[in-house]
Amino acid sequence: MTDFIEVTGLAKTFDHHQIFSDLNFSAKAGEIVAIIGPSGSGKSTLLRCLNLLETPDKGNVTINGEHFEADHLSKQKILAVRQQSTMVFQQFNLFRQKNAWENIAEGLITVKKIAKTVAKARALEELDRVGLTEYANFYPEQLSGGQKQRVAIARSLATDAKIILLDEPTSALDLELVGEVLTTLKQVIKDHPDYTMILVSHELGFVSQVANRVLFFDNGQIIESGSADQLLNHPQEARTKQFLSRFAQTTLAH
Ligand code: ADP
Numbered sequence: 045m046t047d048f049i050e051v052t053g054l055a056k057t058f059d060h061h062q063i064f065s066d067l068n069f070s071a072k073a074g075e076i077v078a079i080i081g082p083s084g085s086g087k088s089t090l091l092r093c094l095n096l097l098e099t100p101d102k103g104n105v106t107i108n109g110e111h112f113e114a115d116h117l118s119k120q121k122i123l124a125v126r127q128q129s130t131m132v133f134q135q136f137n138l139f140r141q142k143n144a145w146e147n148i149a150e151g152l153i154t155v156k157k158i159a160k161t162v163a164k165a166r167a168l169e170e171l172d173r174v175g176l177t178e179y180a181n182f183y184p185e186q187l188s189g190g191q192k193q194r195v196a197i198a199r200s201l202a203t204d205a206k207i208i209l210l211d212e213p214t215s216a217l218d219l220e221l222v223g224e225v226l227t228t229l230k231q232v233i234k235d236h237p238d239y240t241m242i243l244v245s246h247e248l249g250f251v252s253q254v255a256n257r258v259l260f261f262d263n264g265q266i267i268e269s270g271s272a273d274q275l276l277n278h279p280q281e282a283r284t285k286q287f288l289s290r291f292a293q294t295t296l297a298h
């Protein structure tokens with residue numbers, strides 16, 4: 045299988061604070077790669093660099109056949125790269141003044157220049173897939189956190205991007221709402237076996253069910269990677285072991 049995402053030598057610094065200096069990894073088409081690791085280690089920054097919500101300082105990235113070099117980015121290139129992936133954010137990032145279907149249709153109308161009636165039909169189709177047909181006219185404040193995230197997932201699917209970047213999609217949710225979002229994501233994975241997903245998540249049970257590969261990320265570096273079973277049940281590196289044991293303790297404490 046061909047690599048669908050290939051990252052070499054990726055570097056990013058914020059105000060003299062180096063987040064990563066030489067990150068290398070790849071994901072094959074159809075692969076679900078989970079990233080776990082402590083807060084502040086650079087996981088969100090990595091995802092944001094892949095779709096150029098952040099501009100990396102250095103590095104080469106190929107994403108769905110679109111290649112870019114961090115120090116040779118034109119506006120046109122940025123737009124082309126952005127079309128290759130779609131992000132599901134921790135905080136949903138829905139427009140408050142738009143209802144569910146309008147939130148999904150917005151990008152189709154403004155970025156993809158799709159006619160409003162066509163965009164609306166597509167939005168309703170995706171809402172149906174995530175089980176929210178009856179909520180099409182509801183505004184974010186009328187929806188639960190789980191419903192908002194399902195709208196955001198529908199919005200990602202409507203873009204037709206084959207690479208979905210998920211940044212802690214359930215960590216802003218009340219515990220009882222996590223399950224519905226994970227169920228929706230499982231369905232999305234089943235419906236789109238050719239999609240490549242990079243999933244940052246602390247839901248280790250879910251990660252072990254869906255991920256083809258798990259990376260442990262700490263301090264801007266991939267410390268260890270392997271199958272979910274290898275990494276979660278038989279970690280080799282001291283830092284991975286330490287993270288997982290601390291994690292088990294906090295999970296049990298809740
Ligand atoms: P994670 O997602 O693993 O918790 P982040 O990628 O969000 O980590 O953040 C990594 C580091 O980069 C943190 O120290 C964070 O404060 C810093 N950081 C993230 N975004 C910005 C930004 N826009 N400006 C300055 N610092 C940032």
Ligand code: MG
Pocket residue numbers: 087088089211212
């Ligand atoms: Mg983060």
